[in-house]
Every structure is written in structure tokens, then in C-alpha cells.
Amino acid sequence: MTRNDAYTLMTQWTENDNLRRHMLAVEAAMVEYARKYKEDEELWAVVGLLHDMDYEKHPTAEEHPYVAVKYLQEQGVSEEITHAILAHASYTGVTPVNLMEKVLLAVDELCGFVTACVYVRPSRSIHDLTPKSVKKKMKSIGFSRAVNREDITKGAELLGVSLDEHIQTVIDGMRRVADDLDLAGTLEHN
Numbered sequence: 001m002t003r004n005d006a007y008t009l010m011t012q013w014t015e016n017d018n019l020r021r022h023m024l025a026v027e028a029a030m031v032e033y034a035r036k037y038k039e040d041e042e043l044w045a046v047v048g049l050l051h052d053m054d055y056e057k058h059p060t061a062e063e064h065p066y067v068a069v070k071y072l073q074e075q076g077v078s079e080e081i082t083h084a085i086l087a088h089a090s091y092t093g094v095t096p097v098n099l100m101e102k103v104l105l106a107v108d109e110l111c112g113f114v115t116a117c118v119y120v121r122p123s124r125s126i127h128d129l130t131p132k133s134v135k136k137k138m139k140s141i142g143f144s145r146a147v148n149r150e151d152i153t154k155g156a157e158l159l160g161v162s163l164d165e166h167i168q169t170v171i172d173g174m175r176r177v178a179d180d181l182d183l184a185g186t187l188e189h190n
Contacts, residue, residue: 001077006046013053013068021181022112023049025174028181029107030100032173037099044100047084051104061091090151096158106155109148110170113137116144118183125185126178131167 014020027048034044054068069082086094087101088108096102117137118126137143138152156166178184 001046001081003042003045003049006049010049010053014056016056019052019056022115023052024177025111025115025181026051026104026107028173028177029111029170030103030173032169032176033103033107034100036169039100043080044103047081047100047104048107050081051085051088051108061089065089065092102155102158105151106159106166107170109151110155110167111174113144113147113149113152114167114170114174115181115183116147118185121185123185124183126171126175126181126183127185129171131164131171134167134171135163 010023011020014023027045030044030048031041033039034041050068050072051065054066054071055064058064058067065085065088069085072082072085080100083094084096084098084101084104086092087096088104090105096105114126114129114134117134118124118129120137120143121129121133138149152166153163156163159166161169174181174183
């Protein structure tokens with residue numbers, strides 16, 4: 001499956017713009033880590049784009065991500081992709097075993113949290129966001145309550161990187177597609 005195939009499938013299964021942007025953000029973070037680790041960027045992009053493709057219509061733990069995985073398996077999509085999608089949801093009981101699966105688990109919650117951090121900035125821009133400001137928001141229990149902060153810190157540990165490095169890598173990936181994510185704000189950027 002190519003990145004373009006995955007993008008088409010994601011847009012067919014998802015109408016909600018915020019959910020689409022989330023999957024684009026996860027894709028961007030996955031690609032940033034693939035570059036860092038010299039892995040297959042297109043494969044990692046596909047996993048990022050498809051990890052929540054069924055969430056809009058099947059948001060319960062009984063259905064997500066099982067509906068998507070079943071569909072993808074029926075379409076002949078590789079087990080490498082479907083296993084990663086299963087492993088990103090801890091309640092499935094599928095443990096992330098390879099680096100791509102660990103990265104998906106590590107970036108999923110953080111991408112949502114980074115987006116929330118940008119939305120409350122005066123600039124509404126990811127281009128002036130720092131790991132320090134993200135960590136400060138993580139300490140605020142009332143901010144973006146739905147995001148599991150423990151998953152964010154465990155993600156960094158799982159990858160063997162500092163929390164600052166993990167946050168910066170995700171920010172860097174998301175910056176590359178800031179316009180698509182509606183996170184460019186009002187700042188001038190390159």
C-alpha cells in the first residue's frame with residue numbers, strides 16, 4: 001500500500017476534519033521518526049494515516065481498531081501494518097514489538113496534546129512551540145484532560161529518548177505539515 005492509497009482510504013472512512021488532521025499529524029511524526037532512524041518513510045506514513053481510520057464510526061474499545069484491521073486484512077494489506085495498528089491501542093492486548101509499532105504508540109497521544117497546546121497559544125502556531133511549554137501544559141491537570149499523559153512519558157521511555165527529545169521530534173514532524181494541520185498560525189516561517 002502506498003501513502004497515496006492510505007490517504008485516499010483515510011478520507012473515505014473519515015469525514016471529521018479534526019480526526020483527519022490528527023491522522024496527518026501522526027503520519028508526520030511517524031515520518032520524522034522514520035527519518036531519524038533511517039526506516040521506510042512511506043511504510044511509517046501509511047501506518048500513521050490508517051491507525052485511527054475506523055475511529056469516527058467505531059469509537060468503542062470493542063470495535064476500534066478491530067474494524068479497520070479486519071477490512072485491511074480483507075484487502076490484503078500486510079500484517080506489518082495491521083499489527084502496528086492493533087498495537088497502538090493498549091487495550092487490544094497486542095504489544096508493540098518492533099520500532100515502528102513503538103513509535104506509533106509513542107506519538108499518538110503526544111500529537112493530540114501538541115495540537116491542543118498550539119490551539120491555546122496567542123500565535124496559534126506550532127512554529128514557536130517548545131518542549132518546555134508542552135511539558136508545562138502536561139502538569140496542568142485541567143488542560144486537555146482526554147490526553148493520557150502517562151502514555152506520552154511511557155512513549156519516550158519505550159523509545160529510549162528523553163521526554164524533551166521525544167516532544168521535539170514530534171513538533172519537528174508536525175511543523176513540516178503545519179499548514180495541512182491548520183497549525184501555522186500567524187507567525188512567519190520557512
